Amino acid sequence: MRYITRRVGLFVVTLWAALTVNFIIPRVMPGNEATAVLATFRNVNPAALHALQIEFGVNVHQNLVVTYLQYLANCFTGQFGLTAQRVPVLTEIAGKLPWTLALVGVTTIIAFAIGTLVGVLSAWRRGGRLDGILPPMLFIVATFPVFFVGLLLLFVFAVTLNWLPLSSNYSIGATPSLSLSFVGDVLTHAVLPGLSLVIVTAGLWIYSMRNNMITTLAEDYVKMGRAKGLPSWRIMTDYAARNAILPNLTGFAMQLGYVLGGSILVEYTFSYPGLGYLFYTSTTDHDLPLMQALFLVYTLAVLVCVLLADFLTAGLDPRTRDA
């Protein structure tokens, strides 16, 4: 119990720190929403600056403490106000969230599955041909920046071979529906961004899975299984992999932050209209309300996942509960 309360306490403190940083950073960035509109959009008379300052409340000097407390209250009640384009922030986020969630969710699961499987197999036949090629290769690829892999894929499959679309989440002019053709269209558009995320993240799973597996394979109960004459695939899956996968499961949650960060770059590279792309445009447009809400969404996602991972560890490993 003490473990749980300590974790929750840490969660609250981290969240508060993140919220405060989120409050401060945009305020020390150069410029404000009004100058950002002038800098970003064409055909705006510089004389509009005054009008824009009134619109965004830029020169309204409010007490910083009051603003801060208001901000904290708004964060908890979910009142994020309007974006620079005068759309409710929540509407904007709700419109993009499914795309990112689907892209990141599916690719993380695929990367996890591939990484774990390759990790298990290569540890099982340690020193074998598979072990010699795949893990090192994928691990090297995992160190590439995700946008680099994305650009490479774009160049080969979209530009040179022209097999897959360059950008966006579905064809221009297509009407969203549940029809087979539309779903197919969405999937073709997701292949390249998804693939770049899978390529870059799969390697990390292989590494930890392979190492865990090797340690587990040396355990006595594995020898025991062999001695009993069990088929080797059963020893591999039921005896070794089942135990070796535990650290990876908790790591799965931790990994989310990395993948979400990667999704910003991937979405930018592929002009994929999800949360990451929104994050990018909100930053360049200095769209304070949107930026803060998005930062909150990202922070919360990571923090909650880490908390869940802690709970999971507590459930799986009795030793942590006593600590």
Added chain:
Amino acid sequence: MRRLKPITLMVVAGVLAAACGSASTPSGGNTGNTGKVGGKLLIDNESGSTWTCQFNPFNPSVNITSIGFVYEPLEFINILQTNPDGTPKVTPWLATGSSWSNGFTTLTMTIRSGVKWSDGSPFSANDVVYTFDALKADSALDLNALWAADSGPLTNVALQGTDQVVFTFNAPAQSYFYYVADQTPIIPQHVWGSFDQSKLDTQADANPVGTGPYLMSNCSQDNIKYLRNTNYWQSKPGHPVPQVAEVDYPAFLSNTSANLYLAQGQAQWGAQYIPNIQSYYINKNPSTRHYWFPPTLNVSLFPNLTNPLLGNLAVRQAIAMAIDRSQVSQRGESGYEPAANQTGIVLPTYKAWYDKSLDTLTYSPSKAEQTLQSAGFTKGSDGVYANAQGQKLSFTIKSISGYTDWDASLQVITQELKAVGIEVTVQDETSTPYTNDTQGGNFQLAYGEMPVAGPGPYYELRPMLFSGSIGSTNYERYNSKATDALFNQYSGATPAQQLQIIHQISGVMAQDLPVIPVTEGVDWYQYDTTAFGGWPTQSDPYAQPPVWATPDNGLVLTRLYPVS
């Protein structure tokens, strides 16, 4: 919409090869119009973000999707075309005419009768008065500072009789005519009057009611569909206006996807920067695909005049003489953006205002060095000139990251300046800090342009040189009482006097070199005549051609017609 001069995925788009092709013979004139209605026009303009489906014409981040399509101005002022006397070409629109009185302080506009809003209500002069009153009630709407500017603000707007609106200014205000007549979209009182008048700026306006040629029919994040307004006021029996049945405006997040769409022939009206346009776009169908890049604004080097070295005229002269503008145009801008001249008049667009006798500065590296030497600068062992105190002519140039054509131009400029012993380093910033730094004077040299063009060089030179604009668009911090006086006279002057004033300001540009124009920024514009005719062309420049140029887009939409 976004001003980003994209390279975004230049790697992908292929290596930029220098293509200096000239626009192919235009054939977008008014021939072959059979008067029939039909077709679906696709617009191709990188928006950088998805559509918000808000159509508030006073929200600068979304108004390019409503002005021209749905909302209309009182009169069209074509910034690309001038009358023989130098005044801009005006086309009456929701107003049938206008006249100045009381020494250019009273503007009377006669409002057209028989126009209907798209919901069937009649349009009247009351809507015009209401629109301007709304700008006063909620200053956040007053994007052209009509009610609160540094000179010649509006003091009253009133109805006269039933169909006239009288605008009263507190000083001669001719230069405000462009903002009143062309840049203010008229909104319906019976719709907008029921909203909270102090919060009109946050009004979403998801179902806009306007007088324009198109009705917004359906909007999603990725596309806006407009259908022709069957009751449009310009339609006459046998002469339907507009003639294009449907217009689609997809949201393109990247330049690459927008360019691809144009190249594949799926869109007809482009406002795109396309590297190597000849082979990427034109050559795929040279008989129907065309481009025209009219220059509207100077792209200049802004020396910070508060810097003691750059405040020295000799240094600015040396810089100006050391830069071979045609080289910059060819190598930096692939020839798409022409070379500028030191008088600050953008050619050929504003040729009526150009005085050739003032344009004497020529490229001469040797003269540049002589100028520095006679001003007491000596060349150090590192090849860089320094003054007697040992201050070296070594500067940073701020530019905007992502504007690759500017980066290429700056590379040429850097080499050319180095050849005459002036050392410069380019510093790229994203647009918001760049705007902040240039407006705040936190730079040594800056590469950039004024935000908007207008009907005549005055609309570029005043924000650039008027001392009241220090802190906003007078980046270089030029402060001259004599020049300010010239600008102040402009709004009360006759066309002939205005021409004189601009010549004198050109003289200031040529003598004082407060700003050093290098190339002329152009409007990117491509059009495909396979399905539609009636496009603005170099020989018939009836409107500013890119689709983001509001309200000119409305004029183009009423002129386009389907070809069989």
